[in-house]
Amino acid sequence: MENNDYSHLKEEIISNNRIFDGKVIKVDHSRVKLPDGGTADREIVYHKGAVALIAVHQEEMYFVRQYRVAPDDFLLEIPAGKIEVGEAPRETAIKELREEIGGVAEELEEIQEFYVSPGFSNEYVYLYEARDMTIDVQELDDDEFLDIVTVQLQDLKKLLQAGAFRDSKTIIAVQHVIAAYNL
Template sequence: MNTGNDDYSHLKEEIISSERVFDGKVIKVDHSTVQLPDGGSASREIVYHRGAVSLVAVAGDEMYFVRQYRVATDDFLLEIPAGKIEVGEAPDETAEKELKEEIGGVAESLRKIHGFYVSPGFSNEYVHLYEADNMTIDKQALDDDEFLDIVKIRLSELPAQLDNGAFQDAKTVIGVQYVIAKYNL
């Protein structure tokens, strides 16, 4: 129902109680009880994450991706360069670092083009999507626990690759759609 204004307080849930059930290196998980707008209550499992960055990296007529194995999906995914934001790090710092680490990219400038929640039904993970402007490629600087291949795809092939299901994670689909629109592909 559209109320005609920006007051959505009638939809807000209030956390009544919360118990930390997992406190890991990347995520924290709380089991919470919330009071619903109608006065009832419900259980919520909430995953807390520091957030991440992802990068649209185009050089010449090619877009850069990485292929890596993801244990959670038990699959080799083709993704745009990305990484989690470390404690004390600003998203633009993470973007610059991840571009260099994953594909050896060095950009004249990085520009934030979007931001989005990955799965807001249970997680607060927010991804900052950047575009690397005037990028050159140098040497990768992977972390010790990172194993990935660099994959370059011609811009003209992106629409067909998207249609064929080559990209299966949200950040990559969003990044590819951005490039398709930007370059009128």
């Protein structure tokens, strides 16, 4: 049986300096005490979390294509959005599905939760699958510009292997759909 006491690996923050306090993220420069007694510097990005949505309707999976400034690229992604203060992940999922693709789901099932890049960020994503969905009109935020893209389910594996999806939430979602739908 595995020992679940990992305290010998824990780092302790001994000093902290907030170097950025923005609308979406906060960034700290921290000094930590290492398990062996030494010290190291850590840069930590704090994020309120996000939701992402698997949206399959009539043998097609829904994606959005949008420009992302950080990688300077147009990415094909699943619908997603950040969780607002005081908002539950499920509420955000319902809102983002409607905003980004005009989707309304009879049921939302949580599929997975994961950290995006735990080496420097606490950003946590809740992945939902929208079930029994109808499609209406997009209700984009004023600062959102994206195209809806639908992909036939039988084409997902080929597109995944070709590198069409390059962000972690979308790759996880596509792999889930390929397995769940036996594609």
